[in-house]
Amino acid sequence: MLPVTPSEQEYLKQIYLYTSGKAVIHTKQLAAQVKARSASVTDMVKRLAKKKLLVYNRYYGCSLSKLGKTEALKVIRRHRLWKLFLAEKLTIDWKEIHQIATWLQSIDSDTLVEKLSMFLGHPVLDPHGEPIPDIYGKFPDTGSLEILDLKINQPASVFGYRHSDKEFLQYVERLDLLINTKFQVISIIAYDHSLELLIEKKKKRIISKETAQKIYVRLLEKDED
Amino acid sequence: MLPVTPSEQEYLKQIYLYTSGKAVIHTKQLAAQVKARSASVTDMVKRLAKKKLLVYNRYYGCSLSKLGKTEALKVIRRHRLWKLFLAEKLTIDWKEIHQIATWLQSIDSDTLVEKLSMFLGHPVLDPHGEPIPDIYGKFPDTGSLEILDLKINQPASVFGYRHSDKEFLQYVERLDLLINTKFQVISIIAYDHSLELLIEKKKKRIISKETAQKIYVRLLEKDED
DNA sequence: TTAAATTATTAGGTTAGCCTAATAATTTTT
DNA sequence: AAAAATTATTAGGCTAACCTAATAATTTAA
Numbered sequence: 001m002l003p004v005t006p007s008e009q010e011y012l013k014q015i016y017l018y019t020s021g022k023a024v025i026h027t028k029q030l031a032a033q034v035k036a037r038s039a040s041v042t043d044m045v046k047r048l049a050k051k052k053l054l055v056y057n058r059y060y061g062c063s064l065s066k067l068g069k070t071e072a073l074k075v076i077r078r079h080r081l082w083k084l085f086l087a088e089k090l091t092i093d094w095k096e097i098h099q100i101a102t103w104l105q106s107i108d109s110d111t112l113v114e115k116l117s118m119f120l121g122h123p124v125l126d127p128h129g130e131p132i133p134d135i136y137g138k139f140p141d142t143g144s145l146e147i148l149d150l151k152i153n154q155p156a157s158v159f160g161y162r163h164s165d166k167e168f169l170q171y172v173e174r175l176d177l178l179i180n181t182k183f184q185v186i187s188i189i190a191y192d193h194s195l196e197l198l199i200e201k202k203k204k205r206i207i208s209k210e211t212a213q214k215i216y217v218r219l220l221e222k223d224e225d
Numbered sequence: 226m227l228p229v230t231p232s233e234q235e236y237l238k239q240i241y242l243y244t245s246g247k248a249v250i251h252t253k254q255l256a257a258q259v260k261a262r263s264a265s266v267t268d269m270v271k272r273l274a275k276k277k278l279l280v281y282n283r284y285y286g287c288s289l290s291k292l293g294k295t296e297a298l299k300v301i302r303r304h305r306l307w308k309l310f311l312a313e314k315l316t317i318d319w320k321e322i323h324q325i326a327t328w329l330q331s332i333d334s335d336t337l338v339e340k341l342s343m344f345l346g347h348p349v350l351d352p353h354g355e356p357i358p359d360i361y362g363k364f365p366d367t368g369s370l371e372i373l374d375l376k377i378n379q380p381a382s383v384f385g386y387r388h389s390d391k392e393f394l395q396y397v398e399r400l401d402l403l404i405n406t407k408f409q410v411i412s413i414i415a416y417d418h419s420l421e422l423l424i425e426k427k428k429k430r431i432i433s434k435e436t437a438q439k440i441y442v443r444l445l446e447k448d449e450d
Numbered sequence: 451t452t453a454a455a456t457t458a459t460t461a462g463g464t465t466a467g468c469c470t471a472a473t474a475a476t477t478t479t480t
Numbered sequence: 481a482a483a484a485a486t487t488a489t490t491a492g493g494c495t496a497a498c499c500t501a502a503t504a505a506t507t508t509a510a
Contacts, residue, residue, distance in 0.1 A: 090340040107328045115315040
């Protein structure tokens with residue numbers, strides 16, 4: 001279709017991830033996401049609007065057009081497939097993977113992407129547990145269950161994370177809440193809504209309500225361990 | 226070290242491939258290689274000279290500096306490793322591979338390249354049989370000799386394979402023709418040109434003419450064993 | 451509801467990497 | 481060795497993607 005530059009792709013991806021393709025993102029927010037100054041973002045947003053990839057309202061922010069969403073989902077697909085490749089096949093260290101995947105995502109070849117997906121066994125989650133859109137841009141159904149949705153004492157396992165920035169991943173590692181970890185919520189602290197967890201039937205941890213919204217889980221049967 | 230842009234990398238690669246790192250290349254020749262106009266090449270060559278990657282003589286052409294050669298060899302290494310990956314692991318069609326590898330070669334991460342090389346089994350030849358420089362920029366010395374080139378009873382050792390896909394590697398393993406194996410051709414079967422080998426002076430094996438073209442060898446002295 | 455603070459945009463500049471057209475140097479041919 | 485042909489360079493322009501500094505719009509607070 002139309003040519004979309006690597007930088008444009010990164011902007012579209014960041015807008016999608018920030019807004020889930022629904023809401024409006026403001027210049028300053030987008031600037032923080034792409035690590036550029038506001039003036040540069042205004043520039044770029046105008047270019048993307050001219051290409052019909054988003055709708056821009058001066059002083060109010062912008063939101064992805066249908067075309068922009070489609071393009072963003074392709075970039076996200078590429079990024080996450082490469083992440084999985086780098087982690088699983090090349091065993092590259094976490095802290096380097098994101099940067100390399102960001103470079104790789106810009107290579108826009110349908111053949112490459114679909115062959116890579118095939119090679120990886122058409123995965124639906126990247127190594128952080130983030131869902132990988134399929135070739136049509138559709139996300140796999142994760143169940144969308146967060147820790148916050150769990151009833152007290154309901155056994156569950158960690159399925160993925162909403163955000164996979166380095167800081168967050170280091171945090172969940174310190175919490176011992178890596179992918180597939182089994183745990184249950186044992187109490188909710190009334191005054192700030194933070195949650196007390198029992199991890200692998202051994203360790204106790206307290207996490208904030210906000211963190212509890214960022215971790216996806218799968219329900220387990222009571223006897224499943 | 227210094228940052229070398231994707232375009233600069235491609236220029237260095239093309240100069241190296243054209244001159245083998247030794248001779249001078251003229252503006253027009255380089256323009257043909259990189260598919261740009263002469264004026265653009267003059268521009269770029271000046272930039273590369275300023276970065277000490279080559280030596281430029283106005284109106285006479287340029288040649289790679291030591292630094293430029295080192296950089297070029299890294300690009301060639303990346304390009305050929307990716308080609309092998311695309312061909313062998315992703316089974317992408319020949320006609321698409323070169324373009325995709327040219328995009329991929331610009332991703333300059335030592336970790337990525339060495340992990341990729343490891344993943345591919347530290348190959349010495351790309352799928353076209355082109356030699357892959359090692360991490361220090363040294364080309365393997367193939368001598369470009371295939372089993373098929375050997376004279377009867379000429380002692381030789383296995384040096385590398387044109388293709389290093391799993392199936393082929395399993396096959397050579399079954400044949401006892403792993404890297405460094407010593408052997409000689411003892412006869413050629415007339416009707417289908419297949420070859421009879423004597424391996425390590427013990428085992429006899431018959432391989433097809435096609436297989437004999439896919440295995441690179443080194444000559445050995447008669448008494449070398 | 452005006453003043454202050456925040457946020458967004460414009461104006462103008464930079465670098466990389468390409469281009470065309472004009473000019474200059476070199477080489478070849480007569 | 482001068483004329484012609486070839487090749488290379490310069491001059492000037494363009495786009496993408498950034499930047500800073502100045503200005504304008506919007507929101508928040510007094």
